[in-house]
Amino acid sequence: MSTTGRGGDASSDEATDRRDRDADGRARNARPRDGLGRPLPYGAAGVERQPEGVVRPPERSVVEAQELLAAGKPFHAHEVFEDAWKSGPAEERALWRGLAQLAVGLTHAARGNLTGGVRLLRRGAAAVEEWASETGRRRPYGMDLAGLAGWARELADDVExxxxxxxxGARAPRLRG
Known part of the structure; x- marks a missing residue:
């Protein structure tokens, strides 16, 4: 039995050692990325990464996500929505998760994963509409949820x-209508 690692030779150990891992061996995802979040080769110039795990007031999340969407960076906007989903109050998690799905749907549609893009755009549209109907809140933090759902469905139809x-960037939604 080999003791040199998963691949059974010294080169596998060297490759594993070069990976960007934290002290517990989990991936840190520090590889450079393009504006749509696609990994680039190590050493390449990528766009500035969106920090993960940031706790922001909801209004700030909306503003930052809108800026990223308008700049053609829906993957990075999804990170902002994901932070809000994970750090916000339990009663708002479905809203932020739905918004993250919309951003990821746009990401996939822009990357050329049309099936995934269409699926996530429709799932996100349904999620924000469901959240609005359950809570009676149509414009949380000034966001136009009905408008966002309509945008997502129209984009999904166009892509299909x-x-x-x-x-x-050209197809980015306006969060506040």
Whole structure:
């Protein structure tokens, strides 16, 4: 039995050692990324990463996510929504998760994963509408949830019909209508 690692040779150990891991061996995801969150080769110039685990007031989350969406960085906007989903009050988690799904749907549609994009756009639209109907809140933090759901469904229909990826910045939603 080999004691040199998963691949059974010294080169596998060297490759494992070069991976960006924390002290517990979990991936830290420090690899550079492009504006749509796709990994780039180590050493390449990527866009500035969105810090993870940031606790922001909800209004700040909306503003930061909108800026990222308008800049054609829906993957990074999804990170902002995910932080709000994980750190916010339990009664708002479904809202922020739905918004994260919308951002990831746009990400996939822009990357060319059309099936995944359409699926997530529709799932996110349903999630924000369901949250609004359950809570009676149609414009939390000034966001137009009905408008966002309509945007997502229209984009999903366009992607399905055209069978082509989209420009994330040009097709970015306005969170506050």
């Amino acid at each position: 019909r055209d069978g082509a990826s989209v420009d994330a």
